[in-house]
Amino acid sequence: MKSWGFNKGLYDLGADCYAWIQPDGTWGFRNSGLITDSNESLLVDTLYDLPKTQEMLDGYRKVIPSANNIGTLVNTHSNGDHYFGNQLVHAPRIISSRTCAEEMAKRPPSNRAKQLRDWRELGDAGVFINENLSGKFDLENIDLVLPNEVFEKMLTIHVGRKTVELHNVGPAHTGGDTLAWLPKEKVVYTGDIIFSNAHPIVWDGPVSNWIKACDQMISWGAEIVVPGHGPICDLDAVRATKHYLEYLTLNTRKRFDAQMTEDEAVSDMCFDEYRHWLDPERVVVNVHCLYREFKGIKGAPDSLEMSAKMLHYRNKLKSANLYPISSCGHENCNGQH
Numbered sequence: 436m437k438s439w440g441f442n443k444g445l446y447d448l449g450a451d452c453y454a455w456i457q458p459d460g461t462w463g464f465r466n467s468g469l470i471t472d473s474n475e476s477l478l479v480d481t482l483y484d485l486p487k488t489q490e491m492l493d494g495y496r497k498v499i500p501s502a503n504n505i506g507t508l509v510n511t512h513s514n515g516d517h518y519f520g521n522q523l524v525h526a527p528r529i530i531s532s533r534t535c536a537e538e539m540a541k542r543p544p545s546n547r548a549k550q551l552r553d554w555r556e557l558g559d560a561g562v563f564i565n566e567n568l569s570g571k572f573d574l575e576n577i578d579l580v581l582p583n584e585v586f587e588k589m590l591t592i593h594v595g596r597k598t599v600e601l602h603n604v605g606p607a608h609t610g611g612d613t614l615a616w617l618p619k620e621k622v623v624y625t626g627d628i629i630f631s632n633a634h635p636i637v638w639d640g641p642v643s644n645w646i647k648a649c650d651q652m653i654s655w656g657a658e659i660v661v662p663g664h665g666p667i668c669d670l671d672a673v674r675a676t677k678h679y680l681e682y683l684t685l686n687t688r689k690r691f692d693a694q695m696t697e698d699e700a701v702s703d704m705c706f707d708e709y710r711h712w713l714d715p716e717r718v719v720v721n722v723h724c725l726y727r728e729f730k731g732i733k734g735a736p737d738s739l740e741m742s743a744k745m746l747h748y749r750n751k752l753k754s755a756n757l758y759p760i761s762s763c764g765h766e767n768c769n770g771q772h
């Protein structure tokens with residue numbers, strides 16, 4: 436496997452495909468992609484706030500002239516770290532899956548900004564939000580800019596002579612999750628279907644859809660995988676994600692059938708294989724979503740309730756010295772140094 440390194444900034448993937456990478460890939464620190472051909476360009480996702488999005492656009496524009504005129508913006512899914520920067524792109528076409536666009540409309544940046552501003556009023560959920568985002572992102576005064584074109588399952592678009600296939604593999608991470616796949620170049624931009632070297636987080640599920648998405652990328656024979664978060668990778672990371680989700684499903688089911696509570700199930704499971712992956716607190720959300728799935732409950736859980744649960748589990752791991760250190764060696768470091 437080729438090692439791409441893991442530094443902040445622009446990566447040239449070859450064949451006029453690029454990525455903008457933000458270590459260390461934890462909460463909110465995510466990647467974007469740029470595909471160009473014949474003076475046309477397509478951007479895959481924006482970043483969590485306007486300064487970071489502007490820095491990313493400037494970084495692309497310094498070396499790629501067509502990035503000055505981005506014709507198409509694709510939002511892979513409805514987490515703010517993938518679309519709060521949309522207003523700076525001025526793309527004539529903004530595309531997402533229909534479900535993603537519907538979810539985005541219900542999640543304006545002002546809601547998140549208020550949570551961060553008033554975190555003390557939100558109990559332990561507020562503490563978790565503040566710990567993850569405060570001092571790292573400026574979420575104030577961001578406009579909600581929504582897609583103007585939606586698709587259901589699949590849409591083929593062209594960037595110059597390049598073909599880009601958009602595949603909605605959700606609901607999985609969220610209600611609608613798009614993979615941007617270039618069959619000729621064998622590059623896939625995965626959104627948050629892949630977190631490389633970090634625990635994925637299942638907000639919507641079913642998990643089986645997520646496993647199918649991994650199988651789809653494996654069957655395509657993707658050679659370069661640009662994850663939503665973490666270093667550029669290849670199909671090994673896709674296989675690792677699939678294995679994690681299968682392991683999680685099997686072991687959660689056993690404990691569900693044994694009538695354990697969710698907390699008991701989390702404590703009883705062994706995650707030693709994933710000790711070096713960031714954000715292990717996501718395990719509690721993943722187990723919760725699987726319990727909901729086994730009970731036949733549809734849709735995403737309450738995110739504040741989940742945030743409080745994640746804080747408790749994170750603190751438990753920290754006090755047992757089991758919380759992973761980020762790739763630069765600084766605990767909870769945002770990699771911006």
Ligand SMILES: [Zn+2]
Nearest residue numbers: 465516627663
């Ligand atoms: Zn993300």
